[in-house]
Amino acid sequence: MNTCIECGSRIVGRTDKKFCNGSCRNAYHNERNREELNSVRKTNRILGRNRKILVELKSEGIQRVHRKVLQALGFSFKHFTAFEEFANYGLCPVIYDEVYHVQEGGMVLFFNAAESFKQSA
Numbered sequence: 045m046n047t048c049i050e051c052g053s054r055i056v057g058r059t060d061k062k063f064c065n066g067s068c069r070n071a072y073h074n075e076r077n078r079e080e081l082n083s084v085r086k087t088n089r090i091l092g093r094n095r096k097i098l099v100e101l102k103s104e105g106i107q108r109v110h111r112k113v114l115q116a117l118g119f120s121f122k123h124f125t126a127f128e129e130f131a132n133y134g135l136c137p138v139i140y141d142e143v144y145h146v147q148e149g150g151m152v153l154f155f156n157a158a159e160s161f162k163q164s165a
């Protein structure tokens with residue numbers, strides 16, 4: 045005898061059925077989709093905050109701070125969108141269009157990817 049994985053009711057009929065009815069199947073899949081969406085949103089929020097921190101510092105004329113300063117501002121070094129190769133710095137983490145490079149001693153240099161290409165061209 046099987047029980048519905050959504051509501052726990054007993055399932056009558058085919059032994060391979062997982063749900064007692066269509067509404068339990070929908071409820072189950074909606075919940076899983078919501079969890080997936082929440083995890084995507086959470087990551088997007090962290091990426092957005094990372095990018096904003098770099099952009100705001102640059103708008104104040106700051107292009108280099110210690111990693112502890114970024115961490116204190118809520119920056120996550122675990123979240124970036126890509127790695128890209130830059131002539132002067134090698135492989136750097138990129139957050140959308142913002143690039144950062146962790147240097148010796150924990151200083152972090154950051155710049156806009158497009159501006160960097162303009163400079164090197």
Ligand SMILES: [Zn+2]
Pocket residue numbers: 048049050051052053063064065068
């Ligand atoms: Zn059910």
